[in-house]
Amino acid sequence: MSDISRRAFVQASSAAIGACAVAAQPPERNAHRGERAKVFMVMFGTAPSQDDTDIRPMTHAEIVQRLQRDCDGVEFAVRDLAAGAKLDAVLNEVKDLKRQQFDGVIIYGCPREYDLLRSGLPTINVAVLNDFMNIPFPLYRKNRTIGAMLDPWGFCADAAVSEKMFLDLIAKVKLVRALKRMKSEHILTVTDSPRVNVIYGDLLKNPPPDYNEQILSAIDQTFGTHVTKIGTKEVVEEPYIRDLWKNDSPEANEIAKRWIRDAERMFGTTESEVVRSAKVYLAMKWLMERHNATAMAYHIRTLVPNPRREDYVVSCPATSEFQLHNIVAKCQSHLNILLSEMMLQYAYGRPSMLGDFSVDTYNNTSCVQHCEGPWNAWGDDRRVPYKIRDHRERPVRKRSLPGVGVGWCILYPPNEPVTMWQLDVLSKEVLVHTGRTVPMYKGRVKYKDHFYDMM
Numbered sequence: 001m002s003d004i005s006r007r008a009f010v011q012a013s014s015a016a017i018g019a020c021a022v023a024a025q026p027p028e029r030n031a032h033r034g035e036r037a038k039v040f041m042v043m044f045g046t047a048p049s050q051d052d053t054d055i056r057p058m059t060h061a062e063i064v065q066r067l068q069r070d071c072d073g074v075e076f077a078v079r080d081l082a083a084g085a086k087l088d089a090v091l092n093e094v095k096d097l098k099r100q101q102f103d104g105v106i107i108y109g110c111p112r113e114y115d116l117l118r119s120g121l122p123t124i125n126v127a128v129l130n131d132f133m134n135i136p137f138p139l140y141r142k143n144r145t146i147g148a149m150l151d152p153w154g155f156c157a158d159a160a161v162s163e164k165m166f167l168d169l170i171a172k173v174k175l176v177r178a179l180k181r182m183k184s185e186h187i188l189t190v191t192d193s194p195r196v197n198v199i200y201g202d203l204l205k206n207p208p209p210d211y212n213e214q215i216l217s218a219i220d221q222t223f224g225t226h227v228t229k230i231g232t233k234e235v236v237e238e239p240y241i242r243d244l245w246k247n248d249s250p251e252a253n254e255i256a257k258r259w260i261r262d263a264e265r266m267f268g269t270t271e272s273e274v275v276r277s278a279k280v281y282l283a284m285k286w287l288m289e290r291h292n293a294t295a296m297a298y299h300i301r302t303l304v305p306n307p308r309r310e311d312y313v314v315s316c317p318a319t320s321e322f323q324l325h326n327i328v329a330k331c332q333s334h335l336n337i338l339l340s341e342m343m344l345q346y347a348y349g350r351p352s353m354l355g356d357f358s359v360d361t362y363n364n365t366s367c368v369q370h371c372e373g374p375w376n377a378w379g380d381d382r383r384v385p386y387k388i389r390d391h392r393e394r395p396v397r398k399r400s401l402p403g404v405g406v407g408w409c410i411l412y413p414p415n416e417p418v419t420m421w422q423l424d425v426l427s428k429e430v431l432v433h434t435g436r437t438v439p440m441y442k443g444r445v446k447y448k449d450h451f452y453d454m455m
Helices: 006-013 060-070 087-095 159-182 211-223 232-236 239-246 250-262 271-290 316-324 335-348 449-454
Strands: 037-043 074-080 104-108 123-128 145-150 186-190 226-230 295-298 356-360 365-369 386-389 407-410 417-424 429-436
Touching: 037 060, 037 087, 037 159, 060 074, 060 159, 074 159, 104 159, 123 159, 145 159, 159 335, 186 271, 186 335, 211 226, 211 335, 232 239, 239 271, 250 271, 250 316, 250 386, 271 295, 271 316, 295 335, 316 407, 335 417
Parallel strands: 037 074, 037 104, 104 123, 123 145, 186 226, 186 295
Antiparallel strands: 356 365, 386 407, 417 429
């Protein structure tokens, strides 16, 4: 796994288009969907002059060709000032980019005219190594601009460092692509909370009466993403879901058998509970199709009206299945977290994990725990081992009985870089914390085995 550097993350998050890394960068798999993102690219001539040396730099055309090759789903409109494009004409074009429905801007070289940074679109200002770097950093935050760097002359003794610069630029272009996709996304949030965004757990929070309007407006202004809220009543009254719960489902049976077959072991729960969890997956999938949604948060614990304790179900198992298909569906209606995961998934094809966060200062360890998470942590065909167990919040406190639910215990490999992050659309902030996974059962462990069993 290769993590995104903290410097790169902070630079990106300053413009509210940050990135997070959970695993190695995999081959892209359906990260691009829908219309291509349009990026307007202005290229300045850079120092030193070619008549000062016999060395030949990477040309502007080669830079553009590399970006076109590695940024699937992005269309570049290039204005090369070193090849005859006129700056005045380019400045006039920049003023009209929003109307022309461009999605982002790249300024390659020092932006000698700062209006190039004032298009109002996400902008990447690419500094050229050892060129005159009078870069207007104070303008970045106000003008939705982030920085990048390239080494076209190959000054770096280690070519891998020059390559990292290019990969960083590519990663940031993919963020622009992800923002384009977010405009066409539709979130379905299923919760009986009066608030569209569930914020329980913080006693200091006292949302205003118009909280729903505020956060939905912020989501629309930041991402252009549509949100629909429904509750238990709308779910349990659907004939498809009622029949799914009451009757045998060959599809749910096959999904459950595969989950059990691929698990290391199963304890504390039963095969029938796993089948119920597979039915929750099918119900969620159907609800997304019913409401024409592309992402989902499911925060109710039933598929039937007037549920008994033994009718208890959770959506945690279903989320792992959705992630195998590059779909963001979570088990709680935390819209900020859902949006964060959508950005990650759509930019890089990497799934991530929703979790409750705690810190053990004596062991210098952070703990993110939940009954869900991706099996395909790298976003490709590799899988991590997992165990099937009863759910921690089960209303039936005994084991292996109807109503104990299903949760995963996922065994992520040790010493892998991981970034925990969450954007907040109301404050326009990104929270970030980085580290490496700790060993669990092998190597030098920090906790005894029963710690993980209980979690």
